[in-house]
Each structure stands twice: as structure tokens, then as C-alpha cells.
Amino acid sequence: MLNPIPNQIDRLDFQKTFSDHQETAVRWRSSTLEERSARLVKLRNWIKENQNLIRKALWEDFRKPEPEVDLSEIFPVTSEINHTLRNLKDWMKPKSVSTPLSMIGTSGKIHFEPKGTALIISPWNFPFNLTVGPLVSALAAGCTAIIKPSELSPATSFLIQKMVKAVFPTNEVEVFLGEVEESQALLRLPFDHIFFTGSPAVGKIVMKAAAEHLSSVTLELGGKSPAIIDASADLNDAAGKLIWGKFVNCGQTCIAPDYILVHESQKERLLMELKVFLQKFYDPAFKGIENSRDYARIIGPKHFERLSDHLEDAISKGATLDFGGKTDKSSFYFEPTILTSISEDMSVFQGEIFGPILPILTFSTIEEAIGMVNSKPKPLALYYFGKESENSEKVVRETSSGNVVLNDCVIHFLHNNLPFGGVNNSGIGKAHGHEGFLAFSNEKGVLTQRIGLNNVTLLRPPYGVKAKQIISTLIKWF
Template identity: 60%
Template structure:
């Protein structure tokens, strides 16, 4: 059996990239039906291997099967079905209006595939966030190489099997491995790179892409706030915040990273939060650790990072209102709510990406808005309020990748909405038509008639008549 070395991997990457480069040129002229066939094959594989997908993801961090179905499988299958349904309209040349100075011409936007693409997927939703971008790449007519996370090896092996059984490697390929493999891939001149991960790594990806002037979609993260207005329905808000925060054990880029509660309702809202945790994860009163509906931290390294965040907060004066228990053998971290926080605490400075929920208070909306605007722009922002004017004000006066009123996380599931960040939380958009556009070049196409045209009087030599026409252009158009 041949030993797999970095040299072998490099050689295979080089060979596969050349195959995909050639295929990407052929894809430009292939009928759209070919893209639908690939998407239908992907959908069929997922349906036929439903149980294997569940087992692989559960093996990596004990994610509950129903949670896998909703947050991993359903998200991908709905994305595939949406693309198949709409791809004909997406690829159709889009006619644009003709301004007066361009009379006689016809103009269109043609959506052509960018070409070769690289998809670097994270570990927190390892199936969903590898295949969601792949759907967009296929719909746009691109080839794709996927680099899954090495932190979820069971899912990575399953994805490798999926790719090998479904696609020719000239169209879709997958390379497993650690940072060295990612670096090898990033050195290739891909036409587009789609990365999901942290802002810190996103900067590295963007630097690598700049070497080849590759376009990028960066799905990053940040500290997404949830504002609880004084007139919010507290029971309803608490249930939605607890689900949005602790699904996947808090390892969600759009989870509420901290909550801002109007000071008059703090104590009542804390009681509701506690009640909702017990309802969802400890209904038997045997402890959350016994719950089959609560996932685990992906590995010991991330568990230690979260323990350090919690220890730093407590050392600097934070109080544990709920939770804090950790079982290192099981990578279990209990849902934890912190109060009495200050800005020098690490938990208030960096994205938590785990089941720690800081709660701070505010006096009025202006204070809350000012606090959010002092921080880097978040990937998501949530507002719970019965006052539509307050909701509109917060959405208008803050900037975030996405925003949701009276719920959390759900905008990710809406295929008609663009998903993505802004500045520190990401560049570019994904899902549905917006994912198709991310992997497409919107090519400007203009058709001019033969013979006399509206622009020929502007050719030199610039006589009296020509100058008058130019003067009119400047004055009236």
C-alpha cells in the first residue's frame, strides 16, 4: 500500500486542478440541464445515505439526530431543490433598459461561470457548510474542489465518499488534510474561493487569494447581539434565544453571542432563560449532561478555550447565573449564562462560539445602538420587541450581515434571502440566487446595429455639430 505523503497530495492537487481547469472551459458551452443532472445526483446520494450522514456527524461531536436532520441535511436538500427549480431563470440573459444616448443598441447581462472554485469548509456544520456552497458552484457551472475540516474526520470521510461516488473528479473533487493541504490548494489560481470560518483565518485566505487575484466569498462571524426590548414577550424571546444560542452546543456563527436586556426586565428575563434551558435540555431534572438533545464541543482544544473564557470572566467579576459545569472526558460544556460583565473580559471581546451566554443591560435604545456600533459589524443582529418603530430604528441605525426581528438564526434557512456578513463578519453573499451570483461572472453584453449609430456623430474630427452634440450630452443626460 502506497504511503500518502505531502508530495503525493501536491501531485494529485496539481493534476486535479488541471483537469478542472479544462472542464471549466467546457462547462461554458454545456446545456443547463447538465447542471441539473449533477444536482439531482447529489440530492439522490443524500437521500440514499441519510443514516450514514447522521452517524458520521454524531460520531464527531454527538450532535442529536433531529438536529442533524434540520441543520445539516434539510438545509442542503432545500438548497438543491431551490436551485433546480430556479436555475433556468437564473441563467437566462437579463435585458436592461437603454438610455437615450445609447439609442439603437440592446444590452444584456449574461451570467457565465467564473470557472474553477475552491470551497474551504468549517467543522461546526461540516456537512451543510461544505455542500451548500457546492450547490451554488454547480448551479453556476463551476468546477469545485472541497477542503473539509480535519476536526470532523468522520464527516470528512463521508464527504469524500459522497464526492467519489457522485462526481467525476474533473467536475468535483475533495482533498482531506490539515493546514499544509489547505496551503497547497490556496496556492493554485482558482477563479473563486469560498471560505467559511473565523475573521482571523479569513484574512489569511484573502491574502492568498490576492496573489492570484481570485475573487472570494468569506463567510466569517463575530459577536452577534440580541436586543431584548422592555416591551418584548419575555417567554417567547427567551425560548428563541436559548434555542438559537445552544443549538449545536453554541458552535454556530450566527448564534446570539451576547444579549442586551432592558434594565427593567433583567431579573424576569433571567428566570425565563433558566426555565427554557430546563424545558429544552433538562426536562427530566437529571442534568443537561444526560440530555440526548444537547451536542458536545468538537474537541478538547476548543473545550479548553471556552473554559479559559469562563475563568477569565469570573476572575474579573462576572457571575454565573446558570451552568458552568464541564466534563472534559465527554467534551461536555453546560449551557452557561453570565451576568455582571465588563468590557475587559475576554468573553466580551472575542466571538465565543460555544455555550456561554453573556447578559448585559441597557437603559434606552440609543445606548444599545451606540454599544453595538462601537464594535466590528456582526454577522447577525436580533431584536425582540412589540414596537415596530423600535425594530425599524435598530435595523436602520446599526449595520450587520443579516437582521431578524423576534427570532434567531432563521434567516439562514430562507433561500430567497442573501446570507453573509459585512466587513469583519464577511465579504459576499450566499444561498439561492445570491450563491449562484457569487460563482458567476455578470458579463455586460451590448449589441450595436451596423451602419449609422447614435455615437458616430461623436467621432473626430470634432466640428461644430459634434461639439454641440457633446454640449447637449453634458447638459441633458
């Protein structure tokens, strides 16, 4: 183990660091493009020079395969930095807005100022990516950041702390390790913006704490992201994409397909194709998936027991085990598992699974599938597979979700020009690229009025006939 998380509960350190960040934030209001870019370049350089340390930490935390670390932890961050560096000059530039006729004589611009001090509370499932990604946006916007990474991925959390100490002074970026008590202590401080990634249940706690100081929030949550497999879908193509999207990171992905809705005419063939790809991806030599170095593990005992309870509950209530089901508590191995004959009273059909269990349900019409999706809280992502544009457009139009992907899944996270985030139960606010920059920025409107006589001077008291006529005209025509 690289280093265990120390028992770190010194509230005085929290307050002192926060006060230092407030002072820095005032100076950073006028930070230049060159200064912000330099911070991002230093961060990128450390990541590139220490990729092996990142890989080792994630293997230690839950045996994440090196290619998955590179693809899902390192690349999204370096890509985010590169995209930001290419576009930051344009993002920071004040934007002129058109002048309505009723405001002739004035000019308006939007200035993007840093919100100030930011708190980033990150999760364990993609602990490097989902910590450093928001940090990139905060630095791009000119904010300082205090980071609280997850205690459930201690090796990666310690490495993030080591990285931050190497790259930034403590009054610019700081990392506090610890558990729930540390998060609660930090949430009592009046941050200007809080960026939280985690479950809806904890998201509500964060939002309640933020309300005490009227801190703005970005909440990246989760939910039951469905995959609709239409009758017209290319099942071979869809199955490969679904198996990778569901079982990468051992299913512990907030945008993984949580359950499949397949047209009843395609169920059996889809099952066959899914099993083919499970074998192809994770057991091509027929030595058992448990021996694959390409399949991660469950993060720890709490989540292993939770998933085991889901599986036991489903089978006890009549679910069919079509694939998998093998587990090993000593190594937190949980085999990729496919279930059919699902009913609404099963726990796998109620809350987000967040693990390698894939329930499959059927539908007869696209309206029925849409109805099933709409009967649940709005998901973080929705996936549709099919060749019928009329049906895909109907799904996009008649459902609500954070994002929609047509004929693929999960990959939208890597698209720097698309806003990423949920809606209502699955999240508040957007992240990545320009949207991430905006999340940590105050869009300040600046209006310039000409000196002397202008439209508004005609509307000052005493309100005579002329003023009343002008007001009446404004209401009628403007």
C-alpha cells in the first residue's frame, strides 16, 4: 500500500487554509490567461511524468487494469487540460451582447469572473479522473480549490494529495484526507462554489449544507441509466458496446447502463450476443473471468455486500440467472452477471445498481419503453440502439435525462464540447470544457450608459403625460 489515510481531523487547519484561500481568491480575480495556463501546464506535466504511480494506486485500490486507468482516469484529465488550454483565451474574453431597442444608447458585455473559493468532494469509483477533472475547471476559471477525495480509495487519494503538494502552494490548492467527519467540517465553511460527485442521497446533504451559506453547487449524481434496444438494432454492434460500457470498472460507473429494455422479439438473440462478448472481452482463453487482468474488483466489503444482497434478493423473487453470479468475498471479485425475469419489487429494479449486475427487461412498443423510463427519476444518461430515426427522435423528445447517446454508451463523457451532468435527481449543473469553466465562474453583466440625455432620463418623476405615453409604448411594443 502506498500510504494509508491518516487520522486527520484538525478543524483549525481547515479554517486557516480556508482563510488563506479567501485571500488568494481576491488576488486571483484579476488573474491573467498566462497565469491560469501556467497552473494547468504544471498539473499536466506532473500527470505525464507520474503515470506509473497513478496506475499503481488504482491497481491497489481495486485492481483496475492499466489500460482502463489510461483510458478512463488519465486520458480524460489530460484531454480536459489540453482542450482548456486551447480555448481558455476565448472563454475568458468578455462577450458583447446585442442591445434591445428599449435600451438604445447603452452597450452590454458579460464578464467572467472567478467565483472564488471552491470545494471539490470527489468519489471513489474514478478517483483520479473525477477529482482532477473538476480541479481543471476550477483553475481555468481562476478559483482556488480545497479537495476532499474519497476515503474508500486511499492509495489514489494519498497520491492526489502528493501531487497537489508538488504542484501548488497550500493557499492555492489543498487536499484534506479523511472520512465523513472531514467532509462535514469542510461543508460548514462558506465556500463560493461546491462541486460534489456521488450519490443522490449524499447530494441532498451537500445541497442542504450549501444552502446555509447560499453557496452555488454542481452536483454530479447518478441514477438508473437505461439502454433501450429497439427491434431495428444491430445486436452484434450493440452487445459489444453494452458489455464494455456496463462492465468497465467492474460496473462501478455512474453512467454505466443500469438496465436494458430490449424489444421482445430481440431478447434471446441479444442474450446470446452479450454472452459472446463477455467471453471475448474477459475470458478469451477460457481460464475463468476471475483470472483476467482486464476485469477490476469491487471497491470494498460494504459495496460487495450490497451487490450480493441485490443478487440474492432478485433470485429469491424469481429472477433468472442467465450469466455469472460467482463471487469471492476475500478478493471482492464479483463476476459479470446478467439477470432476466425481473419484477418491480426486486431491489435491482429500484435503486441504482452501481456494480456488475445487468437486469434485462422486454417491451413490445417504443411507447411502452418510454413509459418505463419516465416512471423512474430522471437518469444521468439514456442510451438508445436502433436504426429507426423516428423512434430515436421520439425517445430524445419524450424522455428527460442528463445526456442521451444514440447507438453507443458511456463515451459521451469524453466529448469535451458536450455539457456533462444530470437533471434533478441525477444532478444539478453541468461540467467539462466550457460548461466546467462556467460552473466555477460568475457571469457578470456589465452595462455602459452614455453620459447625458438618454431613454431612461425621460422616465423620471414627476410622471407626466409624456412619461406615461412612453411607458405605455414600451409595454405594447417592446
